Amino acid sequence: MKGPLPMRQQVSGIIVLFGASGDLAQRxxxxxxxxxxxxxxxxxxxxxxxxxxxxxTDEHFHEIIVNSxxxxxxxxxxxxxxxxxxKHFFYVSNDASKTxxxxxxxxxxxDLQKNYQTDKNxxxxxxxxxxxxxxxxxxxxxxxxxxxxxxxxxxxxKPFGTDLASAISLNKALNISFHENDIYRIDHYVGxxxxxxxxxxxxxxxxxxxxxxxxYIDHFQIxxxxxxxxxxxxxxxxxxxxxLDMFQNHILQVLSFVGMDxxxxxxxxxxxxxxxxxxxxxxxxxxxxxxxxxxxxxxxxSNIYLAYRDIxxxxxxxxxxxxxxxxxxxxxxxxxxxxxxxxxxxxxSSGKYTVVEAVLxxxxxxxxLPNRFTxxxxxxxxxxxxxxxxxxxxxFAPQIIRLTPDQSLTGKQEPSESYEILIYYAFLGNQMLFxxxxxxxxxxxxxxxxxxxxxxLPAPDFPNYAANxxxxxxxxxxxxxxHRKWVSKRYNA
Numbered sequence: 348m349k350g351p352l353p354m355r356q357q358v359s360g361i362i363v364l365f366g367a368s369g370d371l372a373q374r375x376x377x378x379x380x381x382x383x384x385x386x387x388x389x390x391x392x393x394x395x396x397x398x399x400x401x402x403x404t405d406e407h408f409h410e411i412i413v414n415s416x417x418x419x420x421x422x423x424x425x426x427x428x429x430x431x432x433x434k435h436f437f438y439v440s441n442d443a444s445k446t447x448x449x450x451x452x453x454x455x456x457x458d459l460q461k462n463y464q465t466d467k468n469x470x471x472x473x474x475x476x477x478x479x480x481x482x483x484x485x486x487x488x489x490x491x492x493x494x495x496x497x498x499x500x501x502x503x504x505k506p507f508g509t510d511l512a513s514a515i516s517l518n519k520a521l522n523i524s525f526h527e528n529d530i531y532r533i534d535h536y537v538g539x540x541x542x543x544x545x546x547x548x549x550x551x552x553x554x555x556x557x558x559x560x561x562x563y564i565d566h567f568q569i570x571x572x573x574x575x576x577x578x579x580x581x582x583x584x585x586x587x588x589x590x591l592d593m594f595q596n597h598i599l600q601v602l603s604f605v606g607m608d609x610x611x612x613x614x615x616x617x618x619x620x621x622x623x624x625x626x627x628x629x630x631x632x633x634x635x636x637x638x639x640x641x642x643x644x645x646x647x648x649s650n651i652y653l654a655y656r657d658i659x660x661x662x663x664x665x666x667x668x669x670x671x672x673x674x675x676x677x678x679x680x681x682x683x684x685x686x687x688x689x690x691x692x693x694x695x696s697s698g699k700y701t702v703v704e705a706v707l708x709x710x711x712x713x714x715x716l717p718n719r720f721t722x723x724x725x726x727x728x729x730x731x732x733x734x735x736x737x738x739x740x741x742x743f744a745p746q747i748i749r750l751t752p753d754q755s756l757t758g759k760q761e762p763s764e765s766y767e768i769l770i771y772y773a774f775l776g777n778q779m780l781f782x783x784x785x786x787x788x789x790x791x792x793x794x795x796x797x798x799x800x801x802x803x804l805p806a807p808d809f810p811n812y813a814a815n816x817x818x819x820x821x822x823x824x825x826x827x828x829x830h831r832k833w834v835s836k837r838y839n840a
Contacts, residue, residue, distance in 0.1 A: 358774035359390040360468025367397025378419035379766035394459040398441040408438040467497025481520035488524040511791035538765030561685040571691040582660035595794035624789035635800035642670035642819035645810035652814035672822040694814035
């Protein structure tokens with residue numbers, strides 16, 4: 348079976364970026380588009396219209412773009428190349444509620460398509476708050492913008508709703524202007540080459556897939572650790588928390604690549620992921636109490652980090668979680684008895700890293716360090732295998748060894764930024780790396796069941812871990828009561 352499409356075909360068209368003055372655009376989108384352009388995947392025959400409420404000029408917009416590209420690459424020598432690239436960018440001030448602004452936008456699109464001889468591809472990137480999705484979608488429809496001849500596709504950033512009910516409402520709003528097969532819901536983790544490597548490694552190595560079941564794997568561990576506190580995002584984060592910021596999207600998407608049955612055809616990848624997510628039961632009050640741990644950090648012992656509740660725009664008695672860990676049991680013959688543990692949190696001493704551990708069963712060596720297969724997602728990249736061999740000095744006893752990536756084979760190439768891959772695939776009209784509506788519904792079902800259980804329980808006794816530590820003690824107890832332990836080298840450092 349062939350894997351994801353290689354990035355060989357040049358793409359061309361008009362991009363309309365709503366939220367062009369925002370942080371995401373400057374940190375990720377402009378540098379990603381520049382890299383696509385540098386490598387020849389994005390044609391000279393493209394133009395981008397940036398739109399936001401701010402009354403910027405094209406010249407100021409170009410300055411923002413060039414500076415963001417230089418800052419991302421940490422290389423001022425590319426300034427001239429970035430300036431040439433920025434000439435493809437144009438700015439139109441836009442009030443989401445004013446129809447006349449959309450008419451001006453439409454005129455600009457038609458002019459640029461003619462001037463740049465672009466393909467008839469129109470990509471709308473909604474880097475805006477979800478509350479503006481409906482009015483933006485409606486005005487694009489009513490002004491005839493989405494009736495221009497060609498392909499009209501929309502890319503959306505998370506969060507897609509705050510629960511299943513709000514997600515359904517948002518989806519209906521988008522369907523005013525876009526069919527489901529033209530809606531591209533981004534989870535940037537799915538665009539990470541190191542996450543796609545989970546699927547690829549299973550697909551390319553039959554020996555691994557032969558043991559990828561409950562007969563050989565004792566359990567899985569998925570860790571998304573963040574060393575920094577919430578910082579300036581207090582207002583947003585206090586309405587979201589770790590469950591919705593990380594678990595409902597990133598963790599469940601990674602989990603689906605780990606646990607799904609391999610598709611027989613690449614076109615069936617979403618069906619495989621959806622089927623796996625449906626095998627995860629909703630949490631009850633009882634299972635939430637037994638299998639989910641939440642936490643919130645206080646100030647650290649050195650008083651470098653503020654307590655979460657002391658951050659600006661955070662409620663002083665907030666019960667929003669900055670840490671969540673849990674145990675997921677899957678109702679399938681393949682994974683019966685093999686749990687999936689996860690953990691994620693802010694202000695952790697373990698550092699910023701993401702890893703997936705497949706911990707193998709061990710009935711003979713007696714070594715307390717288990718054999719395991721590790722997917723390194725960030726910052727290290729690749730695969731590690733930890734296994735037991737004979738100890739030296741004549742002892743017939745187990746000794747753990749680690750087989751790590753060989754740079755002489757892999758080289759020093761860095762993976763593509765996930766946004767490069769995702770924007771490219773959206774241009775091609777390929778939804779393989781985007782979250783489908785069916786996947787999203789299952790993800791919300793699981794997250795909503797935990798939220799409902801928390802709402803029925805007494806308020807948590809927060810804070811329950813200090814910043815710059817490993818998180819709540821209950822997260823360690825969660826796995827140790829099953830006679831297991833967190834094995835990631837960073838967590839145990």
